[in-house]
Amino acid sequence: MAVLAFFGLHWYLSLFTQSFFHHRYAAHRQFTMKKGWERVFYVLSFLFQGSSYLSPRAYAVMHRMHHAFADTEKDPHSPQFDANPFSMMWRTRMVYNRIFNKAAQIDPKFVKDVPDWAGFDKFASNNVIRILWIGVYVAVYLLLDAHWWLFPLILIHAVMGPFHGVIINWFAHTIGYINFKMKDTSRNLFPIDLLMWGEGLHNNHHKFSGRANFGVKKFEFDPLYPIIRVLAWAKVVELRKTAE
Ligand SMILES: [Zn+2]
Ligand SMILES: [Zn+2]
Numbered sequence: 001m002a003v004l005a006f007f008g009l010h011w012y013l014s015l016f017t018q019s020f021f022h023h024r025y026a027a028h029r030q031f032t033m034k035k036g037w038e039r040v041f042y043v044l045s046f047l048f049q050g051s052s053y054l055s056p057r058a059y060a061v062m063h064r065m066h067h068a069f070a071d072t073e074k075d076p077h078s079p080q081f082d083a084n085p086f087s088m089m090w091r092t093r094m095v096y097n098r099i100f101n102k103a104a105q106i107d108p109k110f111v112k113d114v115p116d117w118a119g120f121d122k123f124a125s126n127n128v129i130r131i132l133w134i135g136v137y138v139a140v141y142l143l144l145d146a147h148w149w150l151f152p153l154i155l156i157h158a159v160m161g162p163f164h165g166v167i168i169n170w171f172a173h174t175i176g177y178i179n180f181k182m183k184d185t186s187r188n189l190f191p192i193d194l195l196m197w198g199e200g201l202h203n204n205h206h207k208f209s210g211r212a213n214f215g216v217k218k219f220e221f222d223p224l225y226p227i228i229r230v231l232a233w234a235k236v237v238e239l240r241k242t243a244e
Helices: 002-027 035-052 056-068 085-100 118-124 127-143 153-158 160-171 202-207 224-233
Strands: none
Touching (some): 002 035, 002 056, 002 153, 002 160, 002 224, 035 118, 035 127, 035 153, 056 085, 056 118, 085 160, 127 153, 153 160
């Protein structure tokens, strides 16, 4: 039980930083925050994503390309151009690395206003640090006296961030329902998305990428949106007028 609670905690905290900080803030600028808070969320992303820490800058650039080129040959990840989720994950990793290492020619519009803390990204993305994090996950499992058959879950802990990415980028582009007819294949996985912090309402998000609330219809619920509203009320973030 304790192991599954730890797995759940890692799942939701890691995805929270990816959805809130990398996706809605860094890539889409649905809200702004002061430099100090930005740094706080960098550190939280490192603590919660651990071995699979993603650079907010590289993530944001790649994700903007996904929206601009969705389901075309230039899309960094698309079930239309990848044979299965694993090959898509691999190609995404290659594109991400080229952006991270600044080895790719990037249209300036994809880089505009993205947060950039190069020193921290370099530290958090270091392979020794990533391996130490995996050691932490193994240690937690040993401390919690996990059954041997639960240990394979550590593979998911190790790649938690990209694992969430694949769920959305593959399944929310192949299964689910459509509210808005788009040129791309985006779909909504669940109307009440308690599993993916609202990211599953992906067809809505492709339609209104500047909107902070991914729920559009009355019966849809994006659990991250009330949290953004609370953070806006507490003056941690400032919601853009167009994002409400
Ligand atoms: Zn998409
Ligand atoms: Zn997006």
